[in-house]
Structure formats: C-alpha cells, structure tokens
Amino acid sequence: MLARAATIATLVSYALALGLSDQCTRALSGIATSPDAAACLSPSSLVSVFLGSSNTSVVDPINGWLTSLCSSPACSNDTLAAIVTNATTGCAMELSALGFNAAESGAKEQITVAVQTYYPTLRKVICLKDGDTNCVTQTLKNLESIIGPLSVDNVIQVVGKGFNFSAIPENMTCTNCIKEAYNVIKQDFPMLDDPETTQAIQGQCSADFTDGKTPAGISQSATTNTEVKQDSGSVAFTSSSLMSASALVVISGIFAALL
Numbered sequence: 501m502l503a504r505a506a507t508i509a510t511l512v513s514y515a516l517a518l519g520l521s522d523q524c525t526r527a528l529s530g531i532a533t534s535p536d537a538a539a540c541l542s543p544s545s546l547v548s549v550f551l552g553s554s555n556t557s558v559v560d561p562i563n564g565w566l567t568s569l570c571s572s573p574a575c576s577n578d579t580l581a582a583i584v585t586n587a588t589t590g591c592a593m594e595l596s597a598l599g600f601n602a603a604e605s606g607a608k609e610q611i612t613v614a615v616q617t618y619y620p621t622l623r624k625v626i627c628l629k630d631g632d633t634n635c636v637t638q639t640l641k642n643l644e645s646i647i648g649p650l651s652v653d654n655v656i657q658v659v660g661k662g663f664n665f666s667a668i669p670e671n672m673t674c675t676n677c678i679k680e681a682y683n684v685i686k687q688d689f690p691m692l693d694d695p696e697t698t699q700a701i702q703g704q705c706s707a708d709f710t711d712g713k714t715p716a717g718i719s720q721s722a723t724t725n726t727e728v729k730q731d732s733g734s735v736a737f738t739s740s741s742l743m744s745a746s747a748l749v750v751i752s753g754i755f756a757a758l759l
C-alpha cells in the first residue's frame with residue numbers, strides 16, 4: 501500500500517514538473533482509467549519507465565510495455581475517437597501552444613480519422629519481432645551501442661549536442677526489422693511508394709531492401725482481435741488503472757515536450 505502511494509507520488513511529481521494544466525492532467529488520467537483505453541494500450545506496464553532514475557535506460561521497461569501491448573486486443577475505432585475527443589478537449593490549451601486550434605471546425609474530426617487510419621499500421625510496426633526480440637527493442641539497443649544508454653539524462657544531453665543521425669552505420673539502418681517495417685507501411689499506404697523514395701532507400705541499403713519480401717526470422721506479435729466494448733458501469737478503479745493514469749500523463753507530457 502505504502503509502495504503504491506509512493507509510486508503514484510513519484511509519477512504525479514513528474515507530471516507536475518512537466519507543467520501540464522489541471523484540466524489536461526485530468527483528461528489524460530480519465531483516458532488511462534477508462535477501461536476501454538487501458539485494455540488496448542496497456543499503460544500500467546509503462547509505469548516502470550518512470551520508476552528508475554533518470555540515469556537508467558528506458559529500453560527494458562519499453563520492451564515490457566510492448567510485450568503487454570502487442571498481446572492485448574487492438575483499440576476499437578470508438579475507443580480511439582473517445583481518446584481524441586477527451587484529449588483535444590482537456591488539453592486544448594497545451595495544443596494551442598503548439599499552434600493547433602482544437603476548437604476550429606472539423607479539426608477534431610480530422611485528427612480522429614488520422615488516428616484511426618494510422619493506428620493499425622503503427623501497431624503492426626511496433627509489434628514486429630526478429631526471432632524472440634521485439635524490433636523496437638532491437639533497434640533501440642543498436643542505437644544504445646552508439647550513443648550510450650537511452651536514459652532521460654543521456655538523451656537530453658545527446659539531443660542538446662545535435663547528434664548527427666546520418667552517422668548511424670548502415671548495419672543498423674538496414675536491418676531485417678527496418679526492412680519489414682518498410683514493407684508493412686508500404687502495404688498499408690501504397691501511395692507513399694514513389695520511385696524517388698525507393699531509389700534513396702536502395703542507395704542507403706541495397707536493392708533487395710525494397711523487394712517486398714519478409715526477411716527470414718521476422719514475425720508479427722500483435723494479436724488480431726479488437727477489444728469488445730466493456731460495460732463501464734461494472735468496472736471498479738483498481739490501483740493499476742490509477743497507476744496507468746499517472747503513467748499516461750507522464751508519457752503525454754514527454755511527447756508534448758518533444759514536439
């Protein structure tokens with residue numbers, strides 16, 4: 501009980517440090533405590549990202565979250581629409597600071613359709629596996645071998661120094677994982693496949709990088725089922741959904757800070 505209180509206190513202090521408005525914090529907490537969103541986004545398993553010090557790598561916690569996310573059912577379109585509505589309404593102030601006017605007519609609908617359109621592809625990409633290793637995890641570990649541990653402290657330092665991403669060696673940008681991610685995106689969005697892009701990629705990697713074949717050892721770990729709407733009246737708020745709420749606030753804050 502004490503440990504749980506301490507956890508929540510830690511997470512809330514992160515959220516406060518990020519300076520999100522009360523209204524936005526409440527909206528994001530509401531999203532994470534919503535049984536529909538928690539069931540498909542698994543935010544509670546992200547909590548451990550914030551329990552380590554700012555000096556420890558976030559790759560293992562992210563790996564744990566992806567494992568849980570990929571074995572959970574996909575979010576339904578209704579849930580995605582509810583998430584967009586709640587987030588754009590509650591965080592309108594934060595969004596307008598980023599130059600986005602949520603009150604403008606049709607803006608919310610546009611975001612909703614965009615999220616609903618890209619979400620299935622994004623889920624497939626982040627749930628790819630190479631053997632037993634999640635592809636995101638593998639790629640982040642490769643990156644760590646160049647820039648050091650992906651801890652909050654280190655990333656801020658590296659980004660501050662203006663890291664040269666084109667200095668990343670080819671054997672890390674042309675992996676089987678990245679090839680299959682490219683295949684998945686191209687299958688879902690064929691219009692992105694123009695000859696110029698293909699040529700540039702072939703120049704960076706090799707001609708067979710764009711042949712559309714799934715490399716040996718690559719598999720998809722996302723479950724294919726979509727969540728079934730829960731009867732919200734019967735769901736109690738558990739400690740894990742409270743922790744999810746805090747975690748989601750923190751994550752959103754980090755994304756907001758990076759934008």
Ligand SMILES: *[C@@H]1O[C@H](CO)[C@@H](O)[C@H](O)[C@H]1NC(C)=O
Binds near residue numbers: 536
């Ligand atoms: C959105 O907000 C409504 C009203 O506060 C709430 O009932 C619902 O669970 C929320 N849904 C999501 C996905 O956040």
Ligand SMILES: *[C@@H]1O[C@H](CO)[C@@H](O)[C@H](O)[C@H]1NC(C)=O
Binds near residue numbers: 555
């Ligand atoms: C962070 O880790 C590095 C390398 O492990 C160490 O040299 C440094 O003292 C640590 N900093 C803090 C604040 O713990």
Ligand SMILES: *[C@@H]1O[C@H](CO)[C@@H](O)[C@H](O)[C@H]1NC(C)=O
Binds near residue numbers: 612613617
């Ligand atoms: C979800 O919404 C998107 C865009 O709004 C639509 O293209 C897609 O067919 C919908 N999926 C389902 C299962 O209804």
Ligand SMILES: *[C@@H]1O[C@H](CO)[C@@H](O)[C@H](O)[C@H]1NC(C)=O
Binds near residue numbers: 664667
């Ligand atoms: C980044 O790295 C690439 C490859 O090593 C090099 O050609 C390029 O000049 C570098 N750019 C900057 C801004 O340092």
Ligand SMILES: *[C@@H]1O[C@H](CO)[C@@H](O)[C@H](O)[C@H]1NC(C)=O
Binds near residue numbers: 642669671
């Ligand atoms: C990439 O190549 C370098 C130098 O040949 C090697 O040290 C490194 O382990 C390779 N990385 C991967 C992910 O294959």
